[in-house]
Amino acid sequence: MMLVEADLTNFKLFDRSLRIINFAELEAKKTNKIVYPIHLLIGTSLERTGVCAELFINYPYLFDVLIERAKNMNFDFDEQGILFHPISMNISLTTKQVLENAYRRMKRFNQVYINEGILIKALLDLKDPATNSIIEGLDVSKILDIISSQRDMIDSLKNYTFPEIAPSEVIYRKAEQDDAAALELFVKKEFGNRWLAAIENGFQEEDIPIYVADENGMIVGFACFDVVRRKKDYLVQWVHPYQSVFMV
Structure with missing residues (x-):
């Protein structure tokens, strides 16, 4: 199967996802100024609204665990990183993979927004040693349960524009x-x-x-x-x- 090249200008991110990215950038400034997946996870734990609020309530010590693991990570301070919209700072190749995986999941299910659930799922699915060390020992199934739980999210569709959906089987x-x-x-x-x-x-x-x-x-x-x-x-x-x- 050919992978779709992700162009993040082709779709919108929910405000909450953008705030997670902003939090991740702030955390990255404390290390080598490159956004890694662990910074996205920390951003998720700092964004305490909606699904992320439920995650904080059910997993209140997650932020402290992630901060401690970020301190112990061996960041490559010679790494330059790459530019990737909509993140203003350079990101690592693994972070690029997270965003592209989130994009593919969004497209697979004919969505037009990347929400925090898609972002977290794409991050937890990343199979690389550094990310595995970040989530080692965390209750991943509990996290996935929280982000995919049914909930009342009533919203006005007054100004909603239906996207064009390509024919499918x-x-x-x-x-x-x-x-x-x-x-x-x-x-x-x-x-x-x-x-x-x-x-x-x-x-x-x-x-x-x-x-x-x-x-x-x-x-x-x-x-x-x-x-x-x-x-x-x-x-x-x-x-x-x-x-x-x-x-x-």
Whole structure:
């Protein structure tokens, strides 16, 4: 599979993601003035709104752990780094990989914004020795559970412009009982256990309030309503891994 070259001028970043990057730059100034993945993680722990606030509440000592590990990292002070929009400071090659991976994940799920969940997921998926040493011993599954948990994120769409979505082989259809096992596996893999109860509630209904995105027989997304704590009038927008979830 050919990788898509990421051009960060082609899409928008949520304000929270931009603040994480700004925090990362401030932390990078304390080392060798190059933004590394650990600076992005520290930025995430400093951005204490939305999902990041939940991460701080559930993982309050994460910031101290990351600061200590940053102090013990052997930064290459001869490294020049590279320029990469929208970060004003130079970044390391590994940070470039994080941003490009986030871009590819965004494009894969037809999104137009990189949110903090996509950014964190791309960072945690990075397989390089330095990043592995940063997250060693951290409860990564807990972090992923927090950033992908269902939550009320009602927002006005008054000024929203729908993006152009390229034709694809994805079919959107109502879920059937035969989809239960495959959808539960998909949800558990991509979101953790927090969505399972909602999905199980949906499949207990005679008229299943769940829709799936089916790509060549494989579930790649879902939407559901009236399933969160079995309350009526809750609608969940199309949900892809680490995409923001809206309930109205």
